[in-house]
Amino acid sequence: MSDSISYRGLRSEGVSSDIPLQTVARAFEVLDLLEREREAGPAEIAELMDVTRSTAHDYLVSLEATGFVVREAGTYRISYRFLERGSLLKYRNRYFHSSDVVLRKLSEQSDELAQLGQEEAxxxxxxxxxxxxxxxxxxxxxxxxxPLHSHAAGKVLLAHLPDERVDELLDVDELAAVTEHTVTDPAVLREELETITDQGYAIDREEQVIGIGFVSCPVIEDTELLGSVSVACPTGRLEQDEYRAELIQNVRAAAEEIAVNYRFY
Structure with missing residues (x-):
């Protein structure tokens, strides 16, 4: 995984004819392109979208009028309005507020990077x-x-989703590979999910990032799957049995503490 933003926008698969308002879909396509390119002018957007320059210009000007795109020196970029909306979404999240102190403690205990996540679509x-x-x-x-299948923090969620939801997500011939170590065979993944369910945690080695492994546990409160908590560390350290066991214990304890906090938040 690089530090660049991955592009999985509408253009990569084509704008679906099932979308009632194509203009809305195309506007989000422009936003996806601005996200990928970081900044662009009408000519670049027109070429990337295969539309006229005037059409690209109309989309950019319209998005600028909403405040979600800004124009600087003749080019356009996504504005910080998205950061504002994203931050509000995060800080209104009960799960996040039940977890922030616990996550900090987990990072200090392990001296590693601790992460909190949820499933969406x-x-x-x-x-x-x-x-x-x-x-x-x-x-x-x-x-x-x-994608959930691509690393431990997602797999541990996938292992606890309803069977019909898992079938829906894995009803493909091959899953997308993020690295050469990502499990892409649905049948192999299903076997792994059974193991994850039995042991209560998931581990991956370089399936999401080369050189990095993850240990993750689900956060469940009264049968409700809230999300997952995980620790990322260099793969070499993860191969040490004693160190790995300690990480699993710390991550599991953090997941249980978050669940308790959520119950009484």
């Missing part, structure tokens, strides 16, 4: 992280999302 979404970001480079940030 088949992805693991990172809500918050605590720790020394220079110790491991995961390329993640609040709002980062990746």
């Amino acid at each position: 088949g992805d693991w979404v990172m809500l918050h992280e605590e720790g020394d970001l220079t110790s491991v480079q995961t390329g993640t940030y609040p709002g980062f999302r990746t």
Whole structure:
């Protein structure tokens, strides 16, 4: 995983004809392109979208009028209004408020990067992280999302979703690979999910980031799957039996504490 933003926008799959308002879908396509390119002018957007320059200009000007896009020196970029909305979403989240102190303690105990995430639309979404970001480079940030199957923090959620939801997500011939170590065979993944359910935690080695492994536990309160808590560390340290066992114990304790906090928040 690099520090660049992964592009999984509408253009990559084409704007679906099932979307009632195509103009809304195309506007989000422009936003996806601005996210990928970081900044662009009408000519660049027109080429990328295969539309006329005037059409691209109209979209950019309209988005600028909403305040979600800003124009600087003839080019356009996404504004910090998205940061404002994202931060509000995060800080209104009961799960986050039940977890922030616990996550900080987990990072201090392990001296590693601790992360908190939830499932949304088949992805693991990172809500918050605590720790020394220079110790491991995961390329993640609040709002980062990746398919559930691609690392431990997502797999541990996948293992606790209803069977029909799992079938829906895994009803493909092959799952997307994030690294060469990502499990892409649905049948193999299903076997792994059974193990994760039995042991109560998940571990991955370089399936999401080369050189980095994750230990993760689900956060469950009264049968409600809230999300997952995890620790990221260099793979070499994860291979040490005693160290790995300690990480699992700390992550499991953090998940239980978050669940208790959520109950009484």
